[in-house]
Amino acid sequence: MNAIRNVLFIMVDQLRWDHLSCASHPFLRTPNIDALAARGVRFSQAYVQSGICGPSRMSYYTGRYVSSHGATHNRVPLSVGEVTLGWHLREAGRTLALAGKTHVLPDAHGMQRLQLDGQHDLAALLREGWFTLVDRHDGHHAEPDSAYAHWLRAQGYDSADPWTDYVIAVEDARGQVQSGWKMRNAHLPARVREEHSETAYTTDQALRFMAAQGEQPWVLHLSYVKPHWPYIAPAPYHALYRADQCLPVSRHPGERGDDAHPLLREWQNEEVCRSFQNDDCIATVRPAYQGLVAQLDHHLGRVWAAMEEQGRWRDTLVVFCADHGDYLGDHWLGEKELFHDCVQRVPFLVFDPSSAADATRGTHDARFVEAIDVVPTILDGLGLDAAEHLVEGRSLLGLTRGTATAWRDFVVSELDWTFRGARRRLGHPTGQHHAWMLRDARWKYIHWTSGYRPQLFDLQADPEEFFDLGAEPGLEAVRTEARAHLLGWFTRLKRRTTLSWAEAEFRTDRHKAAGVFYGEW
């Protein structure tokens, strides 16, 4: 049995589960991702804990549901009191390296309260959520002082902000520079050369790190910002697919009708949704999005080759996943956050080098996987303490090795919609505005707060999630059962975070050993 010494934890940003050839996309070709699926297991029912970058990633990095870690939205820092994968590894003398994006925000209030807001190694680690940086590049706004910006300038991109001016910029037919923020420009190639694009650069960083490590064990989070917006692909990927080689848009008139859920109806008025209600936008963006995926796949081929050359397929656990998907116009929506499968369900592959996993190679597994399973899978792979008092996911090595018995019956994802314009337009003051999705093999139940009725979809009868049964009188029993499951889920969250389970066992019924003799007659 090969022992796992290294971990390659690959995340891509905003990649839908159905945009892989191994997941039966009819046109998009992803041969390198498919090759990883052939080496390992493809989990075809993998769900994130939130349909937006920040909270989803904090679940990936803590192994905890959003309700437990509290970083409920992109604009909400993870508390300095939370424990991340980087700390678990550090406790075991290991390091969690980062190449690419994390979306970690420093907990400024917490660090100030604990006088940890200075300039020192610990503060730097805390600001990065215990990642050690090979190179960080979040790639969703200008980074004029980042290493990537400096490197681009060294390559001849003469700009104070080469990301804005080259990486996400294009030139129109008249040679005028146009912004890639405007989705109408997504059919044009980036002004940056392919080998200088974000995907190429982040891959270079990872390869440099792996080569430098040599035979020293490593754990690397290789975290691509693409195919996340701005949807600008470098040549030749911008033109690899035509609009008729994309998935057809999935939407139904009833979803905008009078009976539609009031919050969803209002959500459809967000700018990005209005843009994607325009068929030209869909026909322009989807090909570019596919091109960005194809480019990603190409660079993963470089990673696989380096792994081969260095003998890393022998001793490296590989996880490939995404932080969430993308509406791309489905359901009259753009972007993400809400609970349809095109957002919540993600590509998820695991390569387990152990010979114990040989029987499952090249298979797909339809059991429910959640983002919170990554931390326990990595800890299990490296033989480290499972931190059961904190971690709410389960190791997937029981699935790759065929040793798991009972498995979960449903997945849970969450949304904090306080930060959306729709909240204001609906007249709700600031505060707490949340929702929870519970999806089992047949039903998807969505529990809204702030006075909204639930949503319910029958995924057997309605796999495209067009018909909201949340107000259907005949299905009250289904909704009641879903609420009972949701209540059970809340009761099982791990809130006793300051004591390990072994410590709890040790301290059970032990008052006399601690000098406390109450209760004696």
Next chain:
Amino acid sequence: MNAIRNVLFIMVDQLRWDHLSCASHPFLRTPNIDALAARGVRFSQAYVQSGICGPSRMSYYTGRYVSSHGATHNRVPLSVGEVTLGWHLREAGRTLALAGKTHVLPDAHGMQRLQLDGQHDLAALLREGWFTLVDRHDGHHAEPDSAYAHWLRAQGYDSADPWTDYVIAVEDARGQVQSGWKMRNAHLPARVREEHSETAYTTDQALRFMAAQGEQPWVLHLSYVKPHWPYIAPAPYHALYRADQCLPVSRHPGERGDDAHPLLREWQNEEVCRSFQNDDCIATVRPAYQGLVAQLDHHLGRVWAAMEEQGRWRDTLVVFCADHGDYLGDHWLGEKELFHDCVQRVPFLVFDPSSAADATRGTHDARFVEAIDVVPTILDGLGLDAAEHLVEGRSLLGLTRGTATAWRDFVVSELDWTFRGARRRLGHPTGQHHAWMLRDARWKYIHWTSGYRPQLFDLQADPEEFFDLGAEPGLEAVRTEARAHLLGWFTRLKRRTTLSWAEAEFRTDRHKAAGVFYGEW
């Protein structure tokens, strides 16, 4: 209108709601507590968030439910990531002084992770949960090196451990020293003189602090360890009441019968419960317990006199409460933790010096109060930020001043029974074993995990809580409704702790101001 400049936050430990003369105890006299009730408002339906010291106090000190702060049992530290009253005051340039008990445990793992485990002012504050010590005395096990121990030795109590040898020790008829841990000795006087007892000592500390402050504003937590066990009162209080001047024991044969809840039946086998199933134990302990309450009342009279002398009734908010009650043999149980009213319901008085509260003086208010209301009441009284993103309670000044409109319909308390011997005897491994109580005007619903059926009591028909309707087929609708309320409660917990509500409002729909222009066509 008098402005509040000072806060006197008085807590007593393990005092039942029904052990006050102003709450109609037929024999026990508490004239000074009654005098506070006459000056302010007595809240007759006040509930704690947990029926055991540590978690209940952490709710009192954070304004948050146990499910939010995570310190689920006495043996579980409050996370260094949690924010306490002491920090809220400190942010406003104020200090939270302590005389007496807090039951705060340092979060050793968290402090080590954040490199805060050294010897410095911040570490000292963190170890005390942001209390600044006048004098800390937890009084539930030997404290040979405490200030109280040193002081006792200076008064002539010649012992390495005067608490064990004098404060909780007695002498039997033959002059032999016996331990107060043995409840059979509770009828005998403590070996310590009354003026050197814990209650007297802690009062002295508070009076010293108040005198030293003079006209400097202060916030003091005056936190008595009594009438908590060991149930040893100094003379003359040990003999103030006879057994026939105590409340009759409240228990029913059905509570130990075959239909009783299996967890409760096993709980009845804990040593303290077996002891209290002995009528001699009840008849011995209850009079001593009442004596300890009477002693407390006497010393509160000293505090009131000092307040009078210093003019503090003019500008001081006073809260009087307890961290939980005591079974004292009711329901075949001893000690606390479980969900009967004799444990969960506590004495709760508020004196609001403002003239706006004149109309409510001397009244009692039967609306539901929770322990988590103390922090917002104090912040409100001092005119400080309400920290709505953290604090789950409500200011009671809206009740003392008659300005509150809608109020809560139910209270919630919680239990982590992982640490009990009963858990092991029932064959459950370590991990998470919790329960939640939801009590409204009529029903008390208790939700158990680990496979146990719920409990349900009809408090109108059965105010003594003898008849558990948790399995009654005709009441499934009541239980379903209670579960819906419990689910709603879980959804409203405040988990987004790193950002204020004002910050959330500011960051709403503001991506463009942050340089992010997604969604534009």
